[in-house]
Every structure is written in C-alpha cells, then in structure tokens.
Amino acid sequence: MRITTPTRALGIALALGLSLALSACGGSSGTTAKSDINCTTGAIKASGSTAQKNAMADWINAYQSACPDATIDYQAIGSSAGITDFKNNQTAFAGSDSALKPEDAPGADARCKTGKAINIPMVGGAITLAFNVSGVDSLTLTPAVIAGIFNGSITKWDDTKIKALNSGVSLPSASISAFHRSDGSGTTDNFTKYLAATAPAQWTYGNAKEWKAPGGLGAKGNDGVAAAIKSTDNAIGYIELSFAQDAALKVASVDNGAGAVEPTSQNAAAAITKATRAGTGNDLKLNLDYTIKEANTYPIVLVTYEITCQKGLPSKDLALTKSFLTYTASDAAQNGLTDSGYVPITGDLLTDVRSAVASLA
Template structure:
C-alpha cells in the first residue's frame, strides 16, 4: 500500500525526559540536545557491568541522543562506572581519539587511510582503529516556511538550493515538485555546519551521488558549497532554522522531532515521495554493504536507491576503537559499555528516539568484534 503525503506527515510532539538529573549525560559544546522521551525506560535486566571507573569518549553529534540513552541506562544499572561522551563532532572526536585522550570516538564518516595509519601509534601491540557500526538513521532536511507542509524536493533541487543557485521558495523547480502548495517569494537561506561533521559528509555524499552535475564537489566533513550561512553543530543548525523564516538545513531526525521542525519529503523516483522516518531509513540502509577488511566493519551505502519507501539520505554512525592494544586501564569498561549498546536491548531502546537499529546481520558481527577487543 502506498503512503499518501498526508499519511507520512510526521508527529511533532514527543514526551519529556524523566531521568534523574544526576544520571543525565554530561554534554559539552553547542550540541546539548537533551530531552529524550519519557517513554525510554532506563531500567535493564540484561546489562553485564564492567569494572568501576571512568570512560571518556567524544565525537558525532548525530549519535548524541542515542548516547544519552545508553549512558543513562548503563550508569543507572552500573553505578560504579561513569561514561562521559562529548558531542564535539566527528572530526574533533577522531582527532581526540588519535591523540590518545579518549577510549573511543563516535564518527559518522570513515577514517581516511592516513588516519588509520596514524591510529597504529595509539593502538598498542600492533593494533589499529576499526569501525563498529552502532547506530543509524535518516538525515532530515528541516525547513521554516509557515503555511507549507509536506514539502517535496529531489536531489538536484536540494543541490541547487544548498549551492545557492535556487534562491527563492517560489522557484519553478520547487513549484513543479509541489503543484498544490502556495509557495511564497521568501528568500531561501541554506545553513550548513561550520565544524567538521560526519553529517555533512553523508549529506554531501547523497548530493554528489544522486545529483553529480548539480553538486560537483567531492563529499567531505567540511562544507564546500557556495554561499549560504553556517552554524556550529546540529543544535546550532536547528536554532538557525527556528529563528529564520525561509531557512533550510540538515540534521538528524531526532533533532527535528524534538524541536518541532518540518522536514522535507524526498522525490527519489519511487511512486511516492519518501519521508524521513526510522522505518524508511532502515529500508535505505538495507542496501548497504560491509567494505572493511579484517576486524573492520566499515560500510558503503547506496545514496541513489529508488526502492519504494527507502529514504536515501541516511548515515551509519560508528564507534572507532582499537581492535587490540586499547588502554589496559579502560579496556574492560570499554568492552562492557560497547557490549551493552550493541545488545538487542541497547539497539531497541534507541528506536524510540528516531534512530534505526543496525541490521541483525551486521550487529552480530559488531558483537563478535567487541568480544575480541584487547
């Protein structure tokens, strides 16, 4: 059965967190987007606690809300452990990991060959950094255009908007995709990340893969489009969209839902435009394949899928850790925490806050890699 545009209109209201303040995730920088739904239960009957201690990690803002849930659950059930995850962005998180200051990094994009080589100086005993896919979900395109809901855009139009070639909301290219909408003359203000970001890397991978003529730039953590304005972190982009009529930007679906921001439906060439939902993101991720070698589980995604209900702007967010040669003072706690977030319970809890669980055939391999960490 095909979804109508009215059917796919998203729900705007989420519950508020019921966590005890002492258990809340310590967040630094501009991406303190706390406010996880009260429906998330912090109790657990399955956690195998690791040793007492403190675990430091940083990186991806895309997985910040998932980390908040995981940290709250782990600390509620393992009170002798403290996990501090700083949502500083993928680029900053990778650099901190490569400097040896964190136990693992969260990243929405793959390490470069040079970064993998650099990791050999941090990972002891001949180890190297590997990618463990741990959380996935859609990158939503949020916009502020009062009176216009269920806005439909395609890859080429998005590329031209974010490259400052389409500058008004009543442009013929947008009107053609939205024949029933009353589009205003309002100027379009595209906002991009000012910091190095895996979300930017994945969004530009989509633009370049699906509309290479309109977006000739190679995918990158750093924004390469022309014009527009910028803000730091996903929460910074959310604030700019909320404050500026005519604005458009990209951020994880959880940020859009928690802040009541309208999101774009994508015309992929399928029978119906595709909404940014967890279920549709899972369909998009299903076409991905593992391209890593050895213990590495790096994935390659298909940004040009035209499968029904497959949302194409998706990211897989990784935990970057040494396959062996981790810090002996924290490796057992690292293993215990990662074991929980890769567990069936850990994966299911984050589906309640707009993340897609990693497919079974992949997450079982992740669990094997965690068990072998040394």
C-alpha cells in the first residue's frame, strides 16, 4: 500500500530481534554478506534508546565485521540522554523511541547548522508487562487495571480487579512491586501515551519520557528494569519484548476491548501497521493508535527512530553515518531482526526510510 498522506495507514511487517552492541563485540547476525554493506572508514559515536540496544548490537557487529576500518560506538543511555548528546554535538545520531518533541527540535536543528534534524524509523517493538509472581504463569490485564497498578491504587496481586480478569489463576495476597524507568525514556513516553489514551480516568499524569506518577520503584534502562523484575518477587514492569525474552520473564496479555492479546512480534506488527504519517518530506515521524481494539493486535507498541541531520553533519561523520544507516535499512539488516523480538520496517515505509537516509548530505 502506498503511503502518500498523513492519514493513510503504514505498511510495516513484524518479527522478532534481539542482542546488543556498543562496539565491535556482541550480536549474532553473522550471516550478513559483505555485499550488503558499502564500507567506509572512520569512527562515529551515537547514543540513546535502550529499547533498540539489542538490535543495534547485531547491526554494529555485522557492519564492523565487514568493515574492519570502521568503528561505531552506540551507548544505550536512554532516549532523553541520547537526544541531549545529539543536540550538544557529541554524537552523529540519536536513537529515540519517540520522535523529536517540539521543545527539542530547535536545539537539534541548530546543531545541524545547514539543515534540519529528521526522524528516521528503523525498528519497532512491543512494550510488554513483564512479571515475576511465583505460581502465576499467565496473566491478563486491561488498560484500567494496568493504570491502577502503576498509579498505586491497586497494590495487591489478589485485588478483586485483577482476580476478575484471571479466573482460575491463584493470585497471592502479596504487595505488588511496580517498576518504572528511572531515566528519561522513550519507552516510558510510549507506555504513558498508551495509559493516557486508554485509561484517562485512572491515569491522570499524561505522557512524558520522565516518570511522573508517585510511588513505584525505578530502574535504569530496559535491561535494568528486566533485571529488577527478575530479582524481585511479586514484581511487574514495562519493558521491550526482546528484553523480556532475553531474561526469560513471563509477560501479561492485554485486553483493549477485543479479547486478551499476547505481546508477540506478529501481534505488535498488527498494531504498528495502523500507524499514520505525522512528519513531512524525509521527516518520517509516525502516529501510533494505542486505542486499537482488534483481535490478535497488541496495542502497547513503540517505534525507534534514528535522529540525525538531513544536512549539516560534519564531514568526518557523514560518510560513515550514511553508510551504516543504509545498511540498517537494508533487507539483510531488517530481516535479521526476526530472531529476537523486534518489528522490522517493510513495504512503502521502508522505501521512504531508504530515501531519507539517501538524502543525508
């Protein structure tokens, strides 16, 4: 399907993807042929999203294996910190699970000097409600109950609101340890957008990259939250699917109104395909519909953008940034996500992504 207007749904397929890479080590995509990569030399730094940390690791490992004279250093420090690094001219691109916000765009554009900063979607994912409750293998939650857990009004696992959704499940009379991100996070921004859109009566804190609700427990990064859930009895938290899989955590199904839906890559893809274009030209900002109520469609999703200058990157960074992002947008790199819990970009949106990368100058 062609994407020609902001109101037309985007064709994006789904899959799984997982690993991590901040440099030459890590990752598992050893099957990428060198012919998929147009090597250049040099070194660049990038930082931001922890959600894409595992995918970025595979991509960097594949690129550097093919191109030994190139070094790409990606630091998964959270979307907010990544955008700050980019605005401060510390990195060639930022990874963010939310597109540039109006308050960040002027600083990003100013850094680019001769052009504007653009949002290039490179990978999608499901935000799971991962939990660690002894004896509980399956769990169904609704938007109102999720909001109640994270706003602190539902404090026990055997609360009547949770029990009503989980007939036959033996829920303990234990206090809930609800984990949120302690760092500025695009995952938090998407999660709170979901709560604000689907449970406005229960969630009155709006959406932001910073956690606004009182109480709860904080941990840094998707991997930090996953580790905290894993090590804490009666815990729950929101993390990207690949991290839940990596930590072997159980995840809840979500009932948005059309029945309980598991957070699989296929079910997340079904929601992401309904995204619409909000950006113009080579700025590919998307709008996600968190209120979707369809069978086999998981509603809590995110898209990670690589944010960089369409024009104005220093010459020392431009060639390698363009070469690397050209590779990440290739069929080989996108198809490589299907093993580990991510949603690859496909179809007309992928064509637009490649055009945006090609426009970097």
